[in-house]
Amino acid sequence: MLIQRPPRIPTSEITPEPIYQARRQFMRQSLALGSAAVAAGSVAGAVAKPSFVADADVASPAWLSQKIAGAAADTSEVNDKLTPYKHVTTYNNFYEFGYNKDDPAKHSDTLKPHPWKVEVAGEAGKTGSFNLEDILSKVELQERVYRLRCVEAWSMVIPWVGFELGSLLKQFNPTSRAKYVAFTTLKDTEQMPAQGSAFGTIDWPYVEGLTMAEAMHPLTLLAVGLYGKALPNQNGAPLRLVVPWKYGFKSIKSIVKIEFTEEQPPTSWNISAPREYGFYANVNPKVDHPRWSQATERRLPSGLFSPNIIDTQMFNGYDEVASLYKGLDLRKNF
Amino acid sequence: MPPILWRRVIILLLGLAPFAWISYATVTQQLGADPAKTIVLFTGEWTIYSLFFTLSVSPLVRFLKWRWLMPHRRMLGLFALFYALCHLFSYLVFILGLDMSRFFSELAKRPYITAGAPAILILIALGVTSTQGMMRRLGKNWQRLHKFVYLALFLGWIHVLWQVRSSYFDAVLYGVITAALLGIRAYWRWQQLQKRRAKAAMMNKSHT
Numbered sequence: 001m002l003i004q005r006p007p008r009i010p011t012s013e014i015t016p017e018p019i020y021q022a023r024r025q026f027m028r029q030s031l032a033l034g035s036a037a038v039a040a041g042s043v044a045g046a047v048a049k050p051s052f053v054a055d056a057d058v059a060s061p062a063w064l065s066q067k068i069a070g071a072a073a074d075t076s077e078v079n080d081k082l083t084p085y086k087h088v089t090t091y092n093n094f095y096e097f098g099y100n101k102d103d104p105a106k107h108s109d110t111l112k113p114h115p116w117k118v119e120v121a122g123e124a125g126k127t128g129s130f131n132l133e134d135i136l137s138k139v140e141l142q143e144r145v146y147r148l149r150c151v152e153a154w155s156m157v158i159p160w161v162g163f164e165l166g167s168l169l170k171q172f173n174p175t176s177r178a179k180y181v182a183f184t185t186l187k188d189t190e191q192m193p194a195q196g197s198a199f200g201t202i203d204w205p206y207v208e209g210l211t212m213a214e215a216m217h218p219l220t221l222l223a224v225g226l227y228g229k230a231l232p233n234q235n236g237a238p239l240r241l242v243v244p245w246k247y248g249f250k251s252i253k254s255i256v257k258i259e260f261t262e263e264q265p266p267t268s269w270n271i272s273a274p275r276e277y278g279f280y281a282n283v284n285p286k287v288d289h290p291r292w293s294q295a296t297e298r299r300l301p302s303g304l305f306s307p308n309i310i311d312t313q314m315f316n317g318y319d320e321v322a323s324l325y326k327g328l329d330l331r332k333n334f
Numbered sequence: 335m336p337p338i339l340w341r342r343v344i345i346l347l348l349g350l351a352p353f354a355w356i357s358y359a360t361v362t363q364q365l366g367a368d369p370a371k372t373i374v375l376f377t378g379e380w381t382i383y384s385l386f387f388t389l390s391v392s393p394l395v396r397f398l399k400w401r402w403l404m405p406h407r408r409m410l411g412l413f414a415l416f417y418a419l420c421h422l423f424s425y426l427v428f429i430l431g432l433d434m435s436r437f438f439s440e441l442a443k444r445p446y447i448t449a450g451a452p453a454i455l456i457l458i459a460l461g462v463t464s465t466q467g468m469m470r471r472l473g474k475n476w477q478r479l480h481k482f483v484y485l486a487l488f489l490g491w492i493h494v495l496w497q498v499r500s501s502y503f504d505a506v507l508y509g510v511i512t513a514a515l516l517g518i519r520a521y522w523r524w525q526q527l528q529k530r531r532a533k534a535a536m537m538n539k540s541h542t
Contacts, residue, residue: 087367099501102366154368199503291444300367304360307370307431
């Protein structure tokens with residue numbers, strides 16, 4: 001008698017009921033919508049796609065372009081006027097490619113964002129070197145429209161495409177000793193020529209860090225695209241951080257390493273000028289930069305005769321993060 | 335037309351070229367996301383360049399015997415004033431939106447602005463007293479007054495240095511040129527004093 005055991009299915013591969021029920025409902029709706037669309041003479045389906053897509057060509061592998069094109073749209077109410085794609089991609093601080101705002105757009109062709117590997121290290125159960133493609137295969141991309149406030153007192157509104165950093169970090173099983181997450185940008189003078197400049201104030205590679213609570217906050221994003229297209233090199237291709245309630249310099253670009261640490265990691269601007277840039281760098285209109293006011297900002301693009309000056313909001317208007325800093329003196333911990 | 339007039343026209347056109355370019359780029363919207371900042375930076379840079387040109391005249395006349403340059407120094411100096419005023423007005427109008435209370439608080443709070451403001455005041459004073467009539471009226475004091483241009487350049491350099499954020503390149507470059515231009519003057523002054531002292535010693539000797 002031949003008794004065959006059924007193949008063992010690990011519990012992790014079993015789809016929970018609410019999800020498959022939701023999926024079935026989605027399929028039914030899609031079918032209904034599809035037939036309605038066909039009836040209306042159009043082919044609009046219920047396929048997910050970002051709401052804001054630039055008419056631009058950004059070189060990226062097909063798998064990435066497709067994944068970005070299928071990102072779920074940001075359905076939250078967007079009250080801010082978006083900064084045009086042209087300005088988002090030509091007005092950048094990315095000192096690895098030069099010190100003028102238009103240098104990164106002009107001189108970042110040397111960066112080769114594909115193939116790309118990210119090293120995961122430190123206080124986590126799972127560490128090692130991972131291909132960008134493998135990392136992205138385990139997360140859901142979504143569009144998020146965020147305000148970006150630069151420490152230089154200008155700001156933009158950008159539709160990013162990315163995923164919650166927390167959803168990725170969880171997969172590496174951080175240990176109880178992981179109190180911070182440290183990030184490192186690529187260091188390679190071939191790909192990032194201005195890293196060879198003798199006059200720079202920053203020691204390369206660029207490094208940044210977050211507390212574990214900040215990193216796990218649902219607002220914190222790892223972006224791979226903007227305006228429905230892959231990140232252009234000057235915006236931090238292929239993978240960058242976006243922390244909308246902190247000054248822009250915290251949102252480190254072209255990440256090659258993520259490390260879980262027990263101690264607060266060093267951060268580049270804080271090393272360069274500790275009196276001017278703190279570890280937290282939360283947007284705060286009440287704490288001025290020693291050399292300029294942070295009470296207002298110029299929302300770009302700013303017209304000449306009507307400068308677009310608006311009041312800067314605490315946490316850049318993202319009040320939901322306030323609980324992360326309970327009991328912390330934000331004047332001292334700027 | 336005599337050569338001096340030709341040169342005057344050429345220098346005038348060259349001096350206006352940066353202004354023409356930035357105006358054209360502004361009108362045709364080529365200045366990107368933050369035209370205000372670009373204009374303020376550009377006019378500030380050309381103020382410093384104009385001061386470099388102005389203060390290069392004496393050394394060039396002395397070392398290369400370019401005596402033809404001398405009569406054009408005033409126009410070069412006036413271009414420094416012109417770009418300094420463009421710099422100030424574009425900051426007031428395009429950056430601050432003519433919010434004067436903010437201007438005064440920035441002036442008091444930001445050391446780099448505090449350093450730049452007196453430099454512009456000096457250039458205005460020198461511009462106003464740059465006419466032949468003023469030269470005659472002020473006599474010896476005219477030269478004393480116009481030595482303040484050295485202070486204006488030094489303050490201009492401090493204004494740049496105190497804004498350094500990501501790169502020291504401009505501050506170092508301007509610093510080297512400023513040090514050279516002011517250093518030559520210091521050296522000349524030292525030479526002059528030596529000569530005077532030697533002369534005085536000679537005189538003393540012949541008297542005894």
